[in-house]
Amino acid sequence: MKTFEYVAWDHSGNCKEGVRQASSQDELLTHLRSEELTPAVINEVVGTQPKKTDQVRYKKVKSVELATFCWQLNTMLSGGLSITVAIQTIADEITNPYFEYILKKMSGQIEKGMSFTDCLYQYPKVFGKLCCAIVMAGETGGSLTASLERLAEHYENRDKLIRKVRGAMAYPCFVVGFIVVIVIVLMTLIVPRFSLMFEEFNGELPAFTRGFMAFYDMLVHYILHILVVTAGLIVGLVAYGKTKKGHEKLSQVMLSVPVFGNIILMSFVAMFCKTLGTLIGAGVSVLDAFGILNGPNRREQRIVGCCDGKNQ
Incomplete structure (x- = not known):
């Protein structure tokens, strides 16, 4: 055609x-x-071949960009455009250079005979298993436009949920940061002046103040050592968190943090329910849906880890 x-x-x-x-x-x-x-x-x-471009540096594709892509592709396919022309047209208007590069490669691969689902599976960092499963269900069932519409709604809802969680965590983070700033100001400006005043009057500082100043002196004299040890701990925790056991342990720690733990748990449960509902509504079987939720990407893996940590 x-x-x-x-x-x-x-x-x-x-x-x-x-x-x-x-x-x-x-x-x-x-x-x-x-x-x-x-x-x-x-x-x-005439569907033009994508330009031969050098490998583009990876840049994360946001949920809002995926939602826009699904809405635009759904509209163009419903209007009678071929999928190759639609993807090429969308790619020309995208501001994310990496996403544009991926879409142009997909357009060329589809023109050569590859299915849309197979193209998506080649870029798991961009689309993920959830997107591939829903598109496969729509492509095999002849309802690709309906699947794209469902995907677009899913990405939009996920973006809204992420923004709500960030908004809920913004105030506690601000309070903690403000307290840290106050402590730093006290340690560097206020307390040293009081210690000099007490020394001039041959007075003795309170025990709490002496301990506070001892801690401040330790930070000043051993700041490089403390930074090196802190960096080593962070690298070690990141490496440990990539293991299955470490991931479960760190999930338990995350859930035990006051205020933040409940926010994190509720956000993951909401994400899990929305994603499961999207998959089942698109025609994916329950077993396949749970298999997909077991780890399409790092964010969905945390859902399972946090729920397991809460149960333990």
């Missing part, structure tokens, strides 16, 4: 423009005339 752009006039003198697929220009002329339209211009839309 070929894709044609056309401009036609009806009996009332109204101009109509559109894009349709037909095996030839004569077939399109026949269809237009059967609808009592007089064709004025008919041009074939």
Whole structure:
């Protein structure tokens, strides 16, 4: 099937423009005339090959970008455009250079005969197992546009949930940061002046103040050692968290943190329920849905780890 752009006039003198697929220009002329339209211009839309571009540096594709892609692709496919032309058109308007590079490669692969689902599976960091499973269900069932619409709604809801969680954690983080700033100001500006005053009057500082100043002196004299040890602990925790056992232990620690633990748990449970509902609604079986939720990416892995940690 070929894709044609056309401009036609009806009996009332109204101009109509559109894009349709037909095996030839004569077939399109026949269809237009059967609808009592007089064709004025008919041009074939040729799917251009993506430009040969060097490997683009990886840049994270946000949920809002994936939602926009799904909405636009759904609209273009519903309007009669071929999937290769639709993906190429979307890629030309995307601001994320890595996502643009991926879409242009996909357009070329689909033109060579690869299915849309197989193309998605080649880029797990961008689309993930959830997206691939829903698209596969829609592609095999003949309802790809409905699956794309469901995916777009899922990504939009996920983005809204993430913003709500960030908003809920913003105030506690601000309070903790403000307290840290106050402590630093006390240690560097206020307490040293009081200690000098007490020394001039041959007075003795309170025990708490002496301990506070001893801690401050230790930080000043051993700051490099403390930074090295802190960096080593962070690297060790990150490496430990990538193991299954370490991930479960760190999840338990995350859930035990006051205030933040409940926010994290509720956000993961909400994400889990929304994702499971999206998969089952798209026609994915329950067993396959749980298999997908067991680790499409790091964010969904934390759902399982946190729930396991809470149960233990």
